[in-house]
Amino acid sequence: MSETYDVVVIGAGPVGENVADRAVQGGLSAVVVEDRLVGGECSYWACIPSKALLRPAEARRAALAVDGARQAVTGDLDVAAVLARRTSFTSDWDDAGQLTWLESAGIDLVRGRGRVSGERQVTVTTPDGEEQVLTARHAVAVCTGSRPVVPDIPGLRDARPWTNREALEATEVPDSLLVIGGGVVASELAGAFADLGARVTMLVRSSLLSGYEPFAGEMVGAALTERGVDLRVGVSATSVRLVGEEREVECDDGTTARVAQILVATGREPQPDLGLESVDLDGGWLPVDETLRVLDGDGQPVEWLYAVGDANHRSPLTHQGKYQARAAGDVIAARAQGRPVDDSPWGVHVATADHLAPTQVVFTDPQVASVGMTAAAAQDAGMDVRVVDHDLGAVSGAAIHADGYTGQARMVVDEERRVIVGMTFVGPDVAGLLHSASIAVAGEVPLERLWHAVPAFPTMSEVWLRLLESYGRPLPSRAER
Numbered sequence: 001m002s003e004t005y006d007v008v009v010i011g012a013g014p015v016g017e018n019v020a021d022r023a024v025q026g027g028l029s030a031v032v033v034e035d036r037l038v039g040g041e042c043s044y045w046a047c048i049p050s051k052a053l054l055r056p057a058e059a060r061r062a063a064l065a066v067d068g069a070r071q072a073v074t075g076d077l078d079v080a081a082v083l084a085r086r087t088s089f090t091s092d093w094d095d096a097g098q099l100t101w102l103e104s105a106g107i108d109l110v111r112g113r114g115r116v117s118g119e120r121q122v123t124v125t126t127p128d129g130e131e132q133v134l135t136a137r138h139a140v141a142v143c144t145g146s147r148p149v150v151p152d153i154p155g156l157r158d159a160r161p162w163t164n165r166e167a168l169e170a171t172e173v174p175d176s177l178l179v180i181g182g183g184v185v186a187s188e189l190a191g192a193f194a195d196l197g198a199r200v201t202m203l204v205r206s207s208l209l210s211g212y213e214p215f216a217g218e219m220v221g222a223a224l225t226e227r228g229v230d231l232r233v234g235v236s237a238t239s240v241r242l243v244g245e246e247r248e249v250e251c252d253d254g255t256t257a258r259v260a261q262i263l264v265a266t267g268r269e270p271q272p273d274l275g276l277e278s279v280d281l282d283g284g285w286l287p288v289d290e291t292l293r294v295l296d297g298d299g300q301p302v303e304w305l306y307a308v309g310d311a312n313h314r315s316p317l318t319h320q321g322k323y324q325a326r327a328a329g330d331v332i333a334a335r336a337q338g339r340p341v342d343d344s345p346w347g348v349h350v351a352t353a354d355h356l357a358p359t360q361v362v363f364t365d366p367q368v369a370s371v372g373m374t375a376a377a378a379q380d381a382g383m384d385v386r387v388v389d390h391d392l393g394a395v396s397g398a399a400i401h402a403d404g405y406t407g408q409a410r411m412v413v414d415e416e417r418r419v420i421v422g423m424t425f426v427g428p429d430v431a432g433l434l435h436s437a438s439i440a441v442a443g444e445v446p447l448e449r450l451w452h453a454v455p456a457f458p459t460m461s462e463v464w465l466r467l468l469e470s471y472g473r474p475l476p477s478r479a480e481r
């Protein structure tokens, strides 16, 4: 069976859905190919269930941090209710709701595993083993996301460790859990399972949350330790063996841990077998130009082939991928219809923020909310950097928010342009502060103008004023003096 569409999208995660949606809104026909659930990793095994698992304990702790409310907290978490709430957020791993949306958006769906099988062509192996060929008049978009890496530690695979998938589908909380990794998944899920009652050990090979400002990992590590997590930094697992129902893990510092379950959270790898060799391209993370077209071995864009979201590994986050998807869907439509392409930096058809203003909230407790560059990254990029730090707990809004509020904010300024190139907040409930910083960074708002963005009193956003005061208020111009 063979069908032709303007755009064929492989992978119906949040990114593939958005590429198809923008293309259809631009007047094209589109089909998405999906071999698991429409909605992707994010909806069923990543963002949504993890945040649903984390929120109840965070809410409980928030109440405990406010005298007067604290007295009303009389019990522990209801673990069964927490797991049930998580399950409801995944619609019990059923994508019927997403199918309704696809239909309303005018996007067709083919279930099965897709691979590129020639120029502008995708072959799908359907669940019943049939092959279906889809031809694209204009573009094929590879939006296949990523899958968890399981490192080559002797005995690990045989011990059937959890990845994010099994952890987020769990119907019971193990008595003890050893988490391998010190990134975002490890930090969030170690906290989640500790809150649910597991004895959690974390093996962090290098440092915790290493891509962030150093105080982020320090504060999150201290909080995890306070909540009972046995945080072992600079320690790696060397071998694993099953002992009855338990896993025995040997570490390179000579210690051994015996646990009920292991969670591997050591990063992601690209989806294999995407058929790219059929068009003389390598697999792996797919390099792209600023309009998300895949680059060939000579660094030239392939006119009809796009890679969007985790698949290109520019900024592997749902919201950054969806941002790319809006640009990609629109540029595919523009090129198809011979309309002008706006590919200048910050143009409609490019994903400039991936480099200059990527945003992220790590939903640990305390949260880490960041945009743009860390101080170290800005220095490495050759900028004349000035770093301004402020104790978030010293802001009256924070003190009212929670008794003994502890938090930290950092502003990274490019002195040459006098604009903020990076901002990091760490503390309870800082996620809501992030978008103001994103606007300042993406908008390249001059520091002088930021004095006119007046934070309401008494909110945590007053930290902006404190950071500007530390930086220094601009002197009146000579004419005004």
Ligand SMILES: Cc1cc2nc3c(=O)[nH]c(=O)nc-3n(C[C@H](O)[C@H](O)[C@H](O)COP(=O)(O)OP(=O)(O)OC[C@H]3O[C@@H](n4cnc5c(N)ncnc54)[C@H](O)[C@@H]3O)c2cc1C
Pocket: 010, 011, 012, 013, 014, 015, 016, 033, 034, 035, 036, 037, 038, 039, 040, 041, 042, 043, 045, 046, 047, 048, 050, 051, 112, 113, 114, 115, 143, 144, 145, 146, 164, 185, 271, 273, 274, 308, 309, 310, 311, 316, 317, 318, 319, 320, 321
């Ligand atoms: C535990 C965890 C928590 C996370 N939390 C957050 C968070 O809070 N916020 C955030 O922004 N990001 C978070 N992320 C990252 C986020 O999940 C990814 O960045 C996001 O899912 C990427 O979207 P995507 O559409 O590119 O890929 P995916 O969501 O992986 O979707 C790709 C889809 O393509 C399908 N597919 C793959 N290959 C084929 C093929 N050959 N044929 C057909 N279909 C195929 C897959 O089945 C999948 O449905 C988290 C990740 C993890 C692991």
Ligand SMILES: NC(=O)c1ccc[n+]([C@@H]2O[C@H](COP(=O)([O-])OP(=O)(O)OC[C@H]3O[C@@H](n4cnc5c(N)ncnc54)[C@H](O)[C@@H]3O)[C@@H](O)[C@H]2O)c1
Pocket: 151, 152, 180, 181, 182, 183, 184, 185, 186, 188, 204, 205, 206, 207, 209, 210, 236, 265, 266, 267, 268, 316, 317, 360, 361, 362, 363
């Ligand atoms: N809230 C959010 O936005 C959120 C939440 C979860 C995940 N994510 C995203 O999902 C992606 C995957 O997250 P992740 O935490 O799996 O990856 P990561 O790259 O953030 O962290 C991987 C960690 O594993 C360690 N590691 C790698 N190989 C190892 C090995 N062989 N042995 C021991 N340790 C090893 C690394 O040092 C690092 O600490 C990231 O892009 C992340 O940003 C985002």
